[in-house]
Amino acid sequence: MKGILLVNLGSPDSTSTKDVRKYLDEFLMDERVIDIPYWKRFLLIKGIILNVRPKKSAAAYKKIWWDEGSPLVVISERFAKKVATKVDIPVALAMRYGSMSIENGIKELADQGVDEVLLVPLYPHYAMSSYETVVVKAEQVIAKKHAQMSMDVLPVFYNEKNYIKAMSTNIQNHLNGFEYDHILFSYHGIPERHILKSDTTQSHCKIDGSCCEVASEAHKTCYRHQCFETTKEIVKELDLKEGSYSNSFQSRLLKDPWLKPYTDFELEKFPEEGKKKIAVITPAFVSDCLETLEEIAMEGKEDFLEAGGTDYKHVPCMNDNDDWVDVMVTWINNWNQKIK
Template sequence: MKKGVLLVNLGSPDSPTPKDVKPYLDEFLMDERVIDVNPILRNLIVRGIILQTRPKKSAKAYSKIWWEEGSPLIILSERFKEKVAAQLDIPVALGMRYGSGSIKEGLQELKNQGVEHVYLVPLYPHYAMSSYETVVVKAMEDKDAFFPEMQLTTMPAFYSNPAYVKVLSKSIKEHLDTFEYDHVLFSYHGIPERHIRKSDPTKFHCKIDGSCCKTNSVAHHTCYRHQCYDTTELVIKELGLPRDKVSSSFQSRLPNDPWLKPYTDFEFERLAKEGKTKLAVITPAFVSDCLETLEEIAMEGKEEFMEAGGTDYIHIPCLNDRDDWVSVMVSWLKEWQETDALPQTHIR
């Protein structure tokens, strides 16, 4: 069977305008794995409340980070895809979970090149309902509906793969070597606490009580919280960072709903008031810089930290299209192409 690769990232509006942001947000927020409530209630929340005001606010945020070529996430994803494709002798396509350049379009592109067996690569290091899982489910739905003859194999979450940890650590070190920090904050994308419990195959292990993530369990295969903390721990060990100068937090939450804690914006204030005035922030839940990293963390985060008493602040970019990150992905894809082997994720 002829093999091919489909890289999938989050997606983006076509432009930083309310007109284009609204349908993008509609598709994103109406996803049952993003806002996982009764469909009637979700429709009321999203279309009756959020979409009445959010598009204008989000468009303003997008306009702050928009590049001349277009959406940073799309441009960076395309650059990454081109670099990966240049080092492989099988077709490589790019799809987005939401917005233009869909997963279906990516599968069609591969089919047009005669691909029969697709290696699906969700560009998310960690497993979460609202990121990794929704990509896999959507890809399977589109395959079954439009390309039933295709075979689909999915790359596992790679948050603990040694090659990924090394390249992530190298990227972080390059910035820390030039910045006199007194604290490093690993800020991960936030999700509702109920998503952790819903993803727990045992239905009893995940208690979000500070101990379950440290107790070995099959639940860790799909526990976003555990995987985030494990990423931080692995980087600490790889770089030999002092533990009293490193912590983890979670950003981006909706009101009136318990999300993973501690909250990043609260941490900005706490750290500054505790005298940690030189802060480096890394956002490892993403491999490509996007609105959440470039506007929420690099811009708003810096402002919040400085207002709380901070003096120095850097946001360490995502891996984006770094050549060493491209090399890691290419090595995984070549191994799959030659042996059907999947990258190893070390669950602890």
Template structure:
């Protein structure tokens, strides 16, 4: 019997330091997130980062927390509930980090008699710290707990025409009535070394002005290329002129060289360049979360206005948009035939 496991990032159980600390520990101790030797990772995370970050993050989570719970979890659950009636196989939801574990999601499917699982990471673009860690963790659990199961992994869907149309339609819908000067595509940042580590050719990715535009097998796993390609296709569909949009990367950690340009730096400088009305979309996420609701819709908005900006629009993620849920169900139904 076939079934689907949707997997998103995860969330602490509450916006308190007590719950945020173990969540951050699990997240940051993941070798695919902070990809340094274990002892150095433990020193960085448990010796330095977790001394202050849990309290700061708890404060940020408290600003966006909903009565029903974590926005990321609530929105993912809403999406799952919309998709389920549109397909003929069981659909479960899990998170890579936190209490809604992949093991629980697989157990839920197993209890329903599922042995053939469509493993569906909810990330449009492929990255070590998102897609890969889900696939590796799920396979570890499968071998230990569910050896009777087999997986079909859903590849990155950054360039699938129906996803691109959903994203473009959503952007267009939210821009109605907003006379914007500029549309910013802000993607989650990753360290530059992650790009090189996922380069299957071991030579293509130079992170310069040309490699992402030069055809290569490396692009199947290149996060940077996939971000630029998502943007290129959406912009083409929307018919945007070159001077009307740009692409940046957000949420970097100190100490490493991360993908540039940086969202916060670019947004701070925009008002001085004559951009007074800014719209921001965050296509690395399909569900609104801390990085979109607090970092962009709150902090970036405040910084933009503090630097002379006049109007700021944070465009929501696809979340449980009807068109998007229909697209996901179509992909599932095509696989389940």
């Protein structure tokens, strides 16, 4: 019997500092998130970051928390329920980090008789700290506890035609009536070294402004290239004029070089360049979360207005809108109809 496991990032169980610390511990101790030797990671996370960051992050979560709970979890649940009503096989939802674990999601499917699962990492782009860690964790759980179960993985969908069309429609609907000088495509950042580590050729990626434009096998696992391609496809779909948009990367951590340009720096300089009315789009996320609702919609707006901007609009993610649900349902049905 076939089944679907949708997997998103995850969330603390509450906005308490204790719950946030527990969540950050699991998240930041993942070797694909902070990819340094274990002993260094242990000392950094346990000895420094977890003594400082949980309180600050808890305050940020409190700003965006809904009555029903974590926006990311609530939105993901709504999305999963809508998908489940439109397919004829079991659908389960899990999170890479937190109490809604991948282990629990796989067990939920196994308990319903599922022995062939399609894993759906809810990340449009490939990165070792997002898509890859979901796949690896699911493989580990199945090998250890469900050896009879087989697993396929939905490929990254950053440039998939129907997905781009649905996202473009969502953007268009939210920008309707909003006059802007510039559109900023803000993607979640990752350390530059992750790009180099994910380069299957071990030679193509230079992060030099040109390697993303040269055809290569490396692009299959290159987050930077895939982000730029998503922007290009949306630009074509919306017929945006050259110079009316740009890319940036947000949410950097520690002092290592991350992908540039940095979103906060861009927002602060736009007004000086005459870009005083902007819209910000976050195509690395399918669901609104702390990084979109607090970092972009709140902090980003504040930074932009303080720098002299006048009009600021954060375009919500697709969340559980029907176009996005229908795209996912199509992918699931296509997989379900395949005969091995």
